[in-house]
Amino acid sequence: MSAASKAERAAANRRRYEELRAAGQELKQLPAPTALDGAPIAADAVVQTEQVPPGWHTTVRLSRGEALRIIDDHGRSSVSLLAWRSEDPTERINCADTVKVQWSAALSKGRMILSDMGRVLLAVIEDTSGAHDLLVGGSTADSTLSAYGEVTRNTQANFISAAAKIGLGLRDIPPCVTFFAPVTTDAAGRFVWHAARKHAGDFVDLRAEMNLIVAVSNCAHPLDPARPAATAPITLIRHRLPPPAVDDVCRTASEEAVRAYAFTDQLFA
Amino acid sequence: MPSTDPGHLVYGFDIPAERPWSRVLKRGQTLRIIDSEGEQAVDALIYAAADTAERYSAQDTLRVQGSAYLELGTRLISNRGRVMARITADTCGRHDTSAGCCSCESNAVRFGEATRYLHACRENFILELSRHGLTKRDIVSNLNFFMNVPIEPTGNFTVLDGPSSPGNYVDVTAEMDLLFVISNCPQVNNPCNGFDPTPIRVEIRETAAA
Ligand SMILES: [Zn+2]
Numbered sequence: 256m257s258a259a260s261k262a263e264r265a266a267a268n269r270r271r272y273e274e275l276r277a278a279g280q281e282l283k284q285l286p287a288p289t290a291l292d293g294a295p296i297a298a299d300a301v302v303q304t305e306q307v308p309p310g311w312h313t314t315v316r317l318s319r320g321e322a323l324r325i326i327d328d329h330g331r332s333s334v335s336l337l338a339w340r341s342e343d344p345t346e347r348i349n350c351a352d353t354v355k356v357q358w359s360a361a362l363s364k365g366r367m368i369l370s371d372m373g374r375v376l377l378a379v380i381e382d383t384s385g386a387h388d389l390l391v392g393g394s395t396a397d398s399t400l401s402a403y404g405e406v407t408r409n410t411q412a413n414f415i416s417a418a419a420k421i422g423l424g425l426r427d428i429p430p431c432v433t434f435f436a437p438v439t440t441d442a443a444g445r446f447v448w449h450a451a452r453k454h455a456g457d458f459v460d461l462r463a464e465m466n467l468i469v470a471v472s473n474c475a476h477p478l479d480p481a482r483p484a485a486t487a488p489i490t491l492i493r494h495r496l497p498p499p500a501v502d503d504v505c506r507t508a509s510e511e512a513v514r515a516y517a518f519t520d521q522l523f524a
Numbered sequence: 525m526p527s528t529d530p531g532h533l534v535y536g537f538d539i540p541a542e543r544p545w546s547r548v549l550k551r552g553q554t555l556r557i558i559d560s561e562g563e564q565a566v567d568a569l570i571y572a573a574a575d576t577a578e579r580y581s582a583q584d585t586l587r588v589q590g591s592a593y594l595e596l597g598t599r600l601i602s603n604r605g606r607v608m609a610r611i612t613a614d615t616c617g618r619h620d621t622s623a624g625c626c627s628c629e630s631n632a633v634r635f636g637e638a639t640r641y642l643h644a645c646r647e648n649f650i651l652e653l654s655r656h657g658l659t660k661r662d663i664v665s666n667l668n669f670f671m672n673v674p675i676e677p678t679g680n681f682t683v684l685d686g687p688s689s690p691g692n693y694v695d696v697t698a699e700m701d702l703l704f705v706i707s708n709c710p711q712v713n714n715p716c717n718g719f720d721p722t723p724i725r726v727e728i729r730e731t732a733a734a
Pocket residue numbers: 567625626644645646709710711
């Protein structure tokens with residue numbers, strides 16, 4: 256390629272990148288958070304309910320179109336989550352792509368959680384909190400040892416156990432998302448914990464966009480200064496949803512969302 | 525503390541633009557990654573040579589350091605909580621570990637279907653890992669040397685222009701025997717490579733005993 260055409264290609268790519276960034280960061284299409292008493296689930300839509308004690312984990316299978324409500328009943332829990340595609344668990348949650356593709360490390364109502372294959376695993380269809388962590392991850396033996404002086408039940412061990420019970424291993428455990436973990440970065444890149452952004456009864460509804468195996472760990476987030484008192488049960492409600500409307504906010508929030516959904520829908524066409 | 529003695533050179537190789545590379549780095553050896561022409565992102569994955577199920581963990585590394593960027597002195601932590609390596613020299617000052625690597629699939633979502641058939645880091649990683657009996661399952665969040673990805677307090681997350689100048693380098697000193705895998709990023713759709721991927725150089729030195 257000649258120097259002139261190389262420079263032209265670079266200039267065109269830069270223009271497109273800047274246009275995409277402007278579109279991606281305007282955010283005006285994203286809805287307000289769900290009210291704490293909003294989005295009730297009809298009794299006949301509930302498939303399964305489970306309380307997970309502090310320190311513990313569970314595994315939930317979701318069919319495409321079903322949703323998982325995760326409730327921080329007491330406002331003291333953080334909930335780490337991994338998800339694998341049922342038919343091919345090599346396809347799994349990818350926090351880096353989730354952040355990069357949506358131009359934001361802030362997960363909230365209207366956003367999607369992506370797989371490593373450019374497809375949507377989960378859509379955040381309801382969210383009272385908007386304070387979740389995609390960067391720091393869950394607790395580990397080391398993080399609890401340095402916080403409490405002992406190794407306690409922790410998310411890393413929970414995920415190893417959860418993965419093993421479905422025939423997966425350490426190689427299948429990527430970075431996780433943690434809900435109700437209000438972490439941001441300051442101007443210097445240091446992590447900041449915002450305790451005031453946690454409320455009793457906070458919940459998220461995650462709609463499965465493919466058939467999934469979801470592992471959930473109820474352990475204090477390693478940056479939560481309220482530990483180890485920050486331990487309380489959480490509630491999980493697997494429930495059925497009506498089919499998404501054509502103007503469904505998660506499907507239409509951005510050009511990136513439209514494309515990711517088109518690739519996801521091809522799996523089921 | 526890191527030695528300023530660069531040690532004696534035992535290996536050197538120029539990785540062409542867009543290509544992968546891997547090599548076992550012995551405990552105590554230092555890998556110098558040199559951005560030969562500047563503005564070039566270098567994606568890297570690290571595995572314990574003795575057991576590749578143990579590998580670099582971006583989230584554990586960020587948690588331990590309390591900060592979103594990699595810099596001089598950063599300990600690179602494994603998914604078993606062990607220190608795999610340290611950053612012992614750095615003339616660039618900006619490195620990322622949150623943005624992952626480019627793939628054909630994420631390119632198609634980010635930049636449109638027309639970019640699906642552009643060579644991407646994940647293709648490089650899959651090919652290079654296949655030489656070591658590893659697969660796509662083994663690809664976790666990687667390091668992005670010389671990549672500037674500021675994360676704003678609002679969460680806004682943008683890959684900015686490649687911040688490195690010609691000859692900038694970063695030294696990574698192994699604390700255990702490591703399989704070090706690099707993709708010299710072929711991305712031409714964002715500014716991490718100045719829209720023009722270029723060669724990098726890797727050098728391995730025996731570091732004087734600390
Ligand atoms: Zn790349």
